């Protein structure tokens with residue numbers, strides 16, 4: 601059903617991508633079944649080598665999810681109770697949750713109003729005697745301005761753990777996201793740019809000793825069978841997910857190019873609608889558009905209007921983390937982070953996936969242009 605006009609435009613379409621690789625997927629899953637390498641094993645190890653190379657890192661450690669990746673990377677780097685870890689409040693909840701799972705306290709800094717990533721200039725004021733690490737999040741697929749983050753971290757002796765869960769293949773000054781900090785963390789949740797057919801994640805690192813610690817942490821702290829050298833967890837990657845990810849990694853570059861083409865097309869077509877703010881791409885960056893988020897005041901009304909036209913959109917994320925009920929204990933109040941809070945009110949994510957076709961983008965744009973009167977220009 602090219603164009604999909606009869607059914608509107610879905611926000612995400614995993615079905616059409618699966619159809620394009622279904623033979624390869626079936627045969628690789630069949631191989632895993634025949635070998636019974638279900639938890640860890642050769643298919644995970646092959647994917648680890650391929651993904652480390654893809655990221656420009658020495659090692660990748662396959663784990664159960666992006667949340668596991670963040671939690672275990674911080675644990676391996678010594679984040680623990682009494683520590684503070686600085687991140688942004690507009691990210692997915694798991695970024696802060698992983699900090700809390702280490703027993704540490706999340707501390708937030710506001711985001712840049714153009715790139716929606718961490719404002720490095722705000723870090724110095726947030727750093728205190730207990731600060732242990734910084735977690736920049738490459739939001740929506742756009743890398744954080746890493747040079748100043750790394751410089752400040754080095755000056756204060758802090759670890760840097762990149763949350764690259766939305767940024768597979770994104771680049772900053774020609775280097776891949778995930779290759780800058782002490783560790784880079786990825787999610788392969790099915791809807792991510794590189795998605796498994798189930799839950800999976802990975803940590804990428806260069807340091808051999810750190811890689812070794814991570815391998816033990818994901819497997820009950822075992823250095824070898826029955827030799828538990830630390831308290832870990834069961835966070836192994838499934839063999840089937842490793843095999844699926846190896847197939848999909850071969851296509852990630854062309855899928856990313858398609859996302860970037862769709863983003864350019866949206867931005868070109870939406871430039872006339874001055875009520876809307878389209879994404880800004882920083883110079884020296886390859887944005888991989890996990891999410892194509894526009895900003896609009898009266899966002900909720902606009903979203904309803906689009907839905908009534910069959911255009912499925914989403915909101916990433918309607919409540920910033922410092923205002924979530926689970927983090928009331930941190931004591932943040934409204935207006936703590938003005939940019940993050942106004943973005944949370946205005947962000948609207950448009951349909952974005954590699955298999956989008958031109959007529960679908962046209963349908964989204966024409967729906968937005970019909971309903972533009974629902975919004976006033978953002979302040």
Ligand SMILES: *Cc1c(COP(=O)(O)O)cnc(C)c1O
Pocket residue numbers: 665666667668691692694695737763765766786787788789800801
């Ligand atoms: C998806 C995501 C995570 C969590 O990954 P899971 O695989 O769902 O555990 C963490 N941080 C960000 C920014 C994400 O988008």
